[in-house]
Amino acid sequence: MNAPARDTAAPGRLAELRPLLSELMDLKRIRTPDHPDGLAAHGFRRAWAALASGMDPRIVALQETARAVAAVRLGGLDRDVLQRAGLSPQEAMRVLGRGLHAVAGPLDPGLRERLAVALTQTPEEACHAPPPEFVERLVRQPRAGATFPGRPRIIVSPQEGHADHCYAVAVGAVLVAPCFGASPALPFVAGLSHHLFNAALPDAGYGGEALLGDLLEPVMKQLTEKALATLPERLAGVVRQALALTGNVDSAEARAFNAADALDRVLELEAHARAAGFTLRQAMEDLELIHPGPLQAFGNDVLRETKVWP
Numbered sequence: 001m002n003a004p005a006r007d008t009a010a011p012g013r014l015a016e017l018r019p020l021l022s023e024l025m026d027l028k029r030i031r032t033p034d035h036p037d038g039l040a041a042h043g044f045r046r047a048w049a050a051l052a053s054g055m056d057p058r059i060v061a062l063q064e065t066a067r068a069v070a071a072v073r074l075g076g077l078d079r080d081v082l083q084r085a086g087l088s089p090q091e092a093m094r095v096l097g098r099g100l101h102a103v104a105g106p107l108d109p110g111l112r113e114r115l116a117v118a119l120t121q122t123p124e125e126a127c128h129a130p131p132p133e134f135v136e137r138l139v140r141q142p143r144a145g146a147t148f149p150g151r152p153r154i155i156v157s158p159q160e161g162h163a164d165h166c167y168a169v170a171v172g173a174v175l176v177a178p179c180f181g182a183s184p185a186l187p188f189v190a191g192l193s194h195h196l197f198n199a200a201l202p203d204a205g206y207g208g209e210a211l212l213g214d215l216l217e218p219v220m221k222q223l224t225e226k227a228l229a230t231l232p233e234r235l236a237g238v239v240r241q242a243l244a245l246t247g248n249v250d251s252a253e254a255r256a257f258n259a260a261d262a263l264d265r266v267l268e269l270e271a272h273a274r275a276a277g278f279t280l281r282q283a284m285e286d287l288e289l290i291h292p293g294p295l296q297a298f299g300n301d302v303l304r305e306t307k308v309w310p
Contacts, residue, residue, distance in 0.1 A: 013179045014259070016106040021172055021263055023072045023103070025271040028164035032076035037161070039071055041139045044163035045131045047170065047192055051235055053129040061188035062118035065174040068167075069107075069115060070099035093120055108178035134199035134227045139163040141198050144205030146269060153205060156272040162195045162203065165264060169194070172260035180259070182252035189242035190257040196239075197223035284309055 027039040035042040043064055050060045071078070074096070082092035096119055104112045141162045145155035170191030174184040197220045209216050224243070228236045245254040283289045290299035303309040 013108075014176060017175055017179070018267075020069070020072065020103055020106055021175065022267050022270065024068060024168055024171060025264075025268055026075075027068060027071055028160050028168065028268075029158060030071070030075045032081075034081070035076065037139055038164060039068075039076065040164040040167040041161060043068060043171075044139065044167040044192065045135055047167070048131040048135045049129060051189070051192075051238075052132055052232065054232070054234075056185075057189050057238055058183075058185040059118070059121075061170070061174050061184050062114055063121070064167075065171045065184075065188070066100060066115040066119040068171045069104060069175075070096045070119065072099070073102045074099040107175065111175070111178050111184075132227075132230050134196060134230065135163070137199040138166065138195065141203060144203040144208065147205030147207035149207050149210045151207065153207060156269065160268060162198050165268070166192050166195055168264045168268075169257070169260045172264055173257050176259050176263075177253075177256040180252045180255045182256040184256070186238075186242045186245060186253045187257040187260065189238060190245045190253075191260060193239045193242055194246050194257075194261070196227040197221075199223070199227055280309070 027043070028041075030039045031037070032039075047060055047064045050063075051057060067078070077095070077099075079089075079092050079096060082095055083089060087095065097116065100116060100119055104115065107115070139161055142159040143162060143165055145153045145159070147153040168191075170188045173187035173191045177184040177187055200223045201219065204211075212219065228239060231239065242257075245251070245257045249255045249258055288296075290296050290303070300309075
């Protein structure tokens with residue numbers, strides 16, 4: 001098929017999603033005692049465990065995306081933490097719903113409603129099978145950084161893992177799917193699985209892989225098949241369908257996946273650039289680091305007296 005016209009991507013609608021997609025990068029670096037590898041890595045484990053237990057990929061895609069969108073504002077305040085802190089299940093769900101709706105304004109209205117419903121139907125992790133063996137290897141496998149043949153690589157710290165990238169792409173694919181008229185399930189699974197070969201193959205990036213030349217594709221295919229062989233037959237079939245979306249833009253679902261992949265790769269580096277350019281003025285004026293409340297005036301007086309901030 002011919003490549004789609006440029007306006008197929010509904011550029012205006014994608015632009016509206018950019019702030020939320022940018023904030024999803026934070027889930028790679030928000031860590032808690034329960035999830036020291038970060039919320040994205042935890043979501044990656046949880047999604048694969050759900051799929052391996054036989055859950056419908058359509059349900060997993062919506063539930064994981066709902067959790068991720070809520071976590072953009074709530075961070076590690078998930079349902080389990082809130083209930084351990086003393087909230088009832090109903091109170092915890094209300095808080096999660098507030099987190100979702102706090103950032104869900106730019107989403108397609110139909111998707112927004114489906115995510116709100118999915119958030120209330122998230123099952124306990126205890127019913128899930130263990131994640132497939134390759135999952136932990138992808139959590140531990142760092143991304144290569146920005147590379148290009150013949151040029152030095154750029155590595156930014158902290159490095160993201162492949163699980164971080166794959167989870168962000170999976171969730172991002174669900175969020176952009178309505179822009180392309182795509183169903184979200186296969187793009188979500190493609191996001192989770194498009195780096196299966198890196199469970200065994202350390203990431204050398206574009207610059208390193210170019211040196212493999214025509215040997216690269218057979219190696220990637222062989223290692224992907226090795227990972228697929230560890231999955232239940234039905235799930236392996238779904239993953240194969242999803243992986244058919246990679247490397248082309250011949251369908252709405254392929255465009256949703258590849259858009260999310262491209263966005264994550266660039267927005268990840270934008271997040272590092274934004275952090276490197278952060279100033280005290282942003283903290284004090286945009287974020288009101290001395291927060292509104294009964295102590296704000298006193299705190300600001302202390303800063304003026306010590307000449308920390310005007």
